[in-house]
Amino acid sequence: MKEIQNSVSPEILSQAVDRFVGYAKIWTTSDGESTSSPSTARQLELSKILSSDLKVLGAKEIFEKNGNLVAKFSSRGPCSNVPPLVLCAHMDTAAECSGKGVLPQHIYEYDGSSIHLKNDVVIDPKDSKELLRYVGTHIITGDGTTLLGSDDKAGLAAICTVMQILESQNIPHGPIEVVFNTDEEIARGIADVPLEHIEARCGLTVDGQEMGLYEYENFNAVTAHFHIHGVAVHPGSAKNKMVNAIQLVNTLMSLLPGNEFPEASEGKDGFFCPVHIDGTMTDLTLTLLVRDFSEENMYIRIERLKTIAKAVENSFPGVRIECSFEWSYRNMRATLEKHPELLEIVKEAIEKAGVTPHNTPIRGGTDGAHFAEKGIGLVNMFTGGHELHGPKEWLSVAAFEKSIASTVNVVSLWAKKHS
Ligand SMILES: [Zn+2]
Incomplete structure (x- = not known):
């Protein structure tokens, strides 16, 4: 048993990447013009797959409403008194760029040069400077005709992998409520989440970007x-x-x-x-x-x-x-300040994954802001995705790995702190 994760085993990471690629291929673009819930019926296809994946991963109960899922996982080890934590990610992708027929491309050892995709799309490290952090490592892009959808399928895959690691390594933890929601990109992310089944007052959204970044403040x-x-x-x-x-x-x-x-x-x-x-x-x-x-x-x-x-x-x-x-929406900081220990734990969790944590205020809204209105404070954890919502979107697998490790560490440190 290894309670604190500096890295993820190659075998589990490769399953996590497969999981991400599988989710990315499913068309889940949301539609702000639609009045139905979810805004597009295609999101239900991914919702069904996620529901069955969560069952396999050991969810005790799963509540569903219009595609939105709340999956309850029991505590493990001497942690039944640990307060529950939410782990949340969204299944829709942004409408600004097509999300139909996504074909993820793997660059297993990125060499630091420009990445050329279809439609003359070029991901140039001059514009996307973060790329240079990942020379020699595994990068995933779309094929140039669509977005990749790391926002937020990397979050979905990361959370599923966290549940897999907690189970397979028998890591003690408190109750966990996994929330996978629809229509985040059109600001209806929590409209139909069955909130009555969420007991946790805080947790994480795994919907951020560059490695080490965590966010708890928005406009x-x-x-x-x-x-x-x-x-x-x-x-x-x-x-x-x-x-x-x-x-x-x-x-x-x-x-x-x-x-x-x-x-x-x-x-x-x-x-x-x-x-x-x-x-x-x-x-x-x-x-x-x-x-x-x-x-x-x-x-x-x-x-x-x-x-x-x-x-x-x-x-x-x-x-x-x-x-x-x-x-x-309102700044979620006020809600999160009621859980100062969570902010400390997130920082420590990222450090323990071998990454320098940093935070910046979000110049926009987030699902977290809407959850904050309901009294649930969620810190946003990085996923390793970049250039979101467009054909140049890319995911660093190295950062994705650290996102998984950091999230496991949050769960584990939270349990330690409260048991
Ligand atoms: Zn997102």
Whole structure:
């Protein structure tokens, strides 16, 4: 029995790669336009396979709703009092690039040069610098006509392999709830997860990217809607009377600070991002995304937008501007801070796998943010996938191995800490 994993045996790793390739070949692109659940029936095919794989791996009970799975694994060894942990990954792939007929290509000993695929797709280490970390090791790509789907089939395969290692090496652990969900890429990742069967209050999503990276912070996200009513007058006799709503958008946008747009922001900066405009000179709607890591700052941003709308309205007699604000998701950090030991364990688990851990805030949302709203704090673990959502996507098997080892270590260290 080896409770802490620095690496995965070649035999188990090769099974993990086969598992990943098998999942990657199944077409599971989600569709934001669809109103059904899952958004595409094709996701159900993978869901059925995952359900039977989880059964073989020893799941005691599996709950399913519209393709979403919650599989319960009992504790092992003297760990029945250890609090349960969630391990979560998603089965859909992004719609930006075809996910139909994925043909994974293996480069067993990457030599550091550009990788040429069909359709003149070139993965150049000049653009994809992380590649150079993996010279001499095994890389998997698509064939250039599709994405690869390491996001997040690498996560699915990693979690199944973690369950296999815990079982085959008889590693003591607390109860584990494996959650495999649909439609993460269209932000409906937890809509139909049978949450009533999840007892754990924290755990991991295995849905990250470069080796060593773990994430526990994401944007707070608000969508701001402006409804602008101008003043209509025949253009021939409009002098000093007409107020054109299209011109009002210009005025409104010019009052936003130019250095607070996405194209001028990075790291922990927040931003305003106009995303949609629709209407006429008398009646127009403008939609902005508002993002900030701090909830306090988010409320300040909302107040600023209200003040700007008021100022424009007051400068032009007869104009009306209504604004409304809608929360999309919140920073998961607050939920995770209730489990400070988990963050420490994740860091130690990655170190024990022989990798330097680092974390960066996610400049977007994640499944974890939606789970956080339900009181479940999930740290996002790397998978080794890169250039996601496009034909240049690639997976480092060396990093994938470390993702598996790190996740086993999280489970194992969590059990030690609580028993
Ligand atoms: Zn993902």
